[in-house]
Amino acid sequence: xxxxxxxxxxxxxxxxxxxxxxxxxxxxxxxxxxxxxxxxxxxxxxxxxxxxxxxxxxxxxxxxxxxxxxxxxxxxxxxxxxxxxxxxxxxxxxxxxxxxxxxxxxxxxxxxxxxxxxxxxxxxxxxxxxxxxxxxxxxxxxxxxxxxxxxxxxxxxxxxxxxxxxxxxxxxxxxxxxxxxxx
Numbered sequence: 001x002x003x004x005x006x007x008x009x010x011x012x013x014x015x016x017x018x019x020x021x022x023x024x025x026x027x028x029x030x031x032x033x034x035x036x037x038x039x040x041x042x043x044x045x046x047x048x049x050x051x052x053x054x055x056x057x058x059x060x061x062x063x064x065x066x067x068x069x070x071x072x073x074x075x076x077x078x079x080x081x082x083x084x085x086x087x088x089x090x091x092x093x094x095x096x097x098x099x100x101x102x103x104x105x106x107x108x109x110x111x112x113x114x115x116x117x118x119x120x121x122x123x124x125x126x127x128x129x130x131x132x133x134x135x136x137x138x139x140x141x142x143x144x145x146x147x148x149x150x151x152x153x154x155x156x157x158x159x160x161x162x163x164x165x166x167x168x169x170x171x172x173x174x175x176x177x178x179x180x181x182x183x
Contacts, residue, residue, distance in 0.1 A: 144179070147175075147178045147179060151171075151174075151175040151178070154171060155168075155171060155175075
């Protein structure tokens with residue numbers, strides 16, 4: 001401290017002597033008081049600085065703790081996000097697989113239904129053809145029976161009316177023609 005005071009006095013006296021004045025003791029006194037006040041203030045602040053540094057040190061520790069918690073929360077959030085993304089990807093793959101399986105099953109069902117429908121239509125067509133043939137044969141038989149009956153009726157009627165030989169031949173030819181048409 002003494003060195004500081006001596007340095008101040010020296011520089012002040014050099015400035016005063018250079019200007020040709022006498023030693024300005026009053027100015028040196030005020031400057032010394034101001035200097036001592038600044039030194040006292042700095043000492044007081046520096047003592048408080050220890051307390052302030054402790055406050056900042058506590059804040060720094062708190063800040064690092066909060067940063068660590070934030071980092072841990074971020075890591076946890078990223079982990080959860082990754083799990084959700086994995087689950088979403090898995091669900092999308094399952095959806096594609098299920099859609100493909102459903103298409104395949106639908107195609108198989110379509111083929112089965114078409115096959116069954118073809119078999120049924122073939123069976124119905126076959127039955128219809130068989131029924132048509134049976135009905136055709138019945139119709140032919142009915143026509144034959146009807147032709148025979150009509151021929152007999154016509155012949156009996158002709159015989160009853162005492163038809164001539166020419167009419168009988170005509171009736172016989174007509175009967176033969178009708179039978180041939182039916183066959």
